[in-house]
Amino acid sequence: MLETRVTKLLGIRDPILQGGMAWISRAELVAAVSEAGGLGVLASGTLRPSELKDELRKVRAATSKPFAVNVSLVPAHPDADAKTAALLTDIALDEGVRIFTISAGSPTVLTDKLKQRGAVVIHVVPSARLAKKAEAAGVDAVVAEGYEAGGHVGHDEHTSVVLWPSAVRAVKIPVIAAGGIADGAGMAAALAFGAEGVQIGTRFIATTECNAHASFKQRIVDAPETPTVVYCKSTHPGRALGTPVVERLVALEKGGAGALELEQLRGRGRSRAGCVDGDLAEGILPCGAAAGLVTRVVSVAELMRELVEGYQAAKGRMP
Numbered sequence: 001m002l003e004t005r006v007t008k009l010l011g012i013r014d015p016i017l018q019g020g021m022a023w024i025s026r027a028e029l030v031a032a033v034s035e036a037g038g039l040g041v042l043a044s045g046t047l048r049p050s051e052l053k054d055e056l057r058k059v060r061a062a063t064s065k066p067f068a069v070n071v072s073l074v075p076a077h078p079d080a081d082a083k084t085a086a087l088l089t090d091i092a093l094d095e096g097v098r099i100f101t102i103s104a105g106s107p108t109v110l111t112d113k114l115k116q117r118g119a120v121v122i123h124v125v126p127s128a129r130l131a132k133k134a135e136a137a138g139v140d141a142v143v144a145e146g147y148e149a150g151g152h153v154g155h156d157e158h159t160s161v162v163l164w165p166s167a168v169r170a171v172k173i174p175v176i177a178a179g180g181i182a183d184g185a186g187m188a189a190a191l192a193f194g195a196e197g198v199q200i201g202t203r204f205i206a207t208t209e210c211n212a213h214a215s216f217k218q219r220i221v222d223a224p225e226t227p228t229v230v231y232c233k234s235t236h237p238g239r240a241l242g243t244p245v246v247e248r249l250v251a252l253e254k255g256g257a258g259a260l261e262l263e264q265l266r267g268r269g270r271s272r273a274g275c276v277d278g279d280l281a282e283g284i285l286p287c288g289a290a291a292g293l294v295t296r297v298v299s300v301a302e303l304m305r306e307l308v309e310g311y312q313a314a315k316g317r318m319p
């Protein structure tokens with residue numbers, strides 16, 4: 001038991017959130033994380049409204065512990081439009097969800113509505129400046145996500161070791177550290193900087209309960225020390241493993257391609273093709289720099305144990 005303001009706010013045993021991950025943080029993973037004492041986070045952005053309801057029922061059937069829904073303000077599903085985030089949020093609220101993580105947009109969009117309905121709101125930010133803005137909008141906590149993270153990353157390129165303490169200094173609400181954490185030592189570092197919890201994405205992909213394709217998990221396990229690249233820096237930067245299509249995107253951008261050309265090649269179906277179907281040639285595998293620290297696929301329960309024990313061991317190693 002590792003009590004912080006984050007564990008109290010969320011009603012969880014250990015201050016570990018599994019980050020919402022487009023296409024691959026579905027009911028089985030979410031329920032397993034919550035059952036193991038953390039907070040499972042269901043990514044809603046790549047679900048159709050009816051699928052969201054089904055997934056919520058599956059999570060509830062598997063655990064009675066708290067869990068959250070992630071709402072990405074940028075449409076992620078190929079069928080989604082600008083109104084989809086609000087629709088998914090309403091469905092989750094009506095289904096009784098009371099913890100939300102909101103990302104990729106302004107904290108003013110959904111916070112009031114969520115607070116009025118009694119929900120806990122956590123906003124994901126890439127800078128201390130935006131952490132302050134989220135605090136002013138009334139959120140309960142922020143996830144300060146450094147440039148090492150998998151998936152969308154900030155234009156400002158703030159890396160975790162500088163971002164985390166900057167965010168802690170900037171706001172009074174609790175800060176949850178994300179970006180590059182794959183083990184207990186990373187968690188100890190984040191808490192040493194004053195964060196009161198961690199959010200982990202990439203490490204949770206290489207678990208048995210994650211629905212990511214086996215070849216994606218294997219690419220993470222086999223990843224070299226610096227396995228990822230950031231592509232589409234001039235539009236919506238994303239960090240992913242270096243698959244052929246990502247390399248094409250990087251080359252296109254270096255050659256001076258404009259936003260339209262880049263976004264056309266990136267498409268919206270490519271992450272699904274990579275993450276779920278295992279299409280390593282035409283798909284995109286969003287993934288954090290911490291893939292270089294992952295050496296095996298384990299169960300969520302084992303990973304949660306390793307994180308907490310690794311955290312204790314790291315504290316013990318301090319001079």
Ligand SMILES: Cc1cc2nc3c(=O)[nH]c(=O)nc-3n(C[C@H](O)[C@H](O)[C@H](O)COP(=O)(O)O)c2cc1C
Nearest residue numbers: 019020021022103149150151179180200201202288
């Ligand atoms: C495959 C993948 C998909 C992601 N999709 C989302 C998403 O839909 N919404 C979101 O807020 N964050 C998303 N993220 C970010 C994670 O929630 C988390 O903050 C991030 O992975 C933390 O950094 P790490 O990968 O170094 O652990 C995604 C990350 C990955 C690796």
